[in-house]
Amino acid sequence: MxxxxxxxxxxxxxxxxxTVFVLTGWTLGENWSLVRKYVDVGTNAVVAAVVLAVLVFVGVRLSERRxxxxVGGCGPSGLPAVIVGAAARLPAAGWSACEWRTTA
Known part of the structure; x- marks a missing residue:
């Protein structure tokens, strides 16, 4: 992008x-403590979901590697998207994607 x-x-x-948070705080005024317990539960749920997603991702990757x-063969098709752009410029430097991947 x-x-x-x-x-x-x-x-x-x-x-x-x-804007949503500022307006919510302004609207609640001194009553913000009434919704704090719900926000805390929501925050904990989001943190738990992120931790679970990371653990599942790592577990799947480790399982695939074992x-x-x-997928990780030589050439741009086996590389992460960020590396594909750099790999496209490698021939100009006289390197192949396999050489770049193993030496970089």
Missing amino acids: PLGVFTLLTTAGSLLWN RGRH
Whole structure:
């Protein structure tokens, strides 16, 4: 994603998110403590979901590597998307994707 588009979308999302929280706080005033317990439960649920997702991801990756099923062969098709862009420029430097991957 181009940096300008990323910056624009991040700014718009942050503006919306912060506006919702500021207006909610202003509306609740001194009664914010009434909803704090619900927010705490929601926060704990989100943290638990993220931790679970990371554990599942790592577990699947380790399992694939042990079984030899992990996609990661030589060439851009087996590399992560971030590396594909760099790998496309390798021939100009006189390197192949396999050489770059094993030596970098």
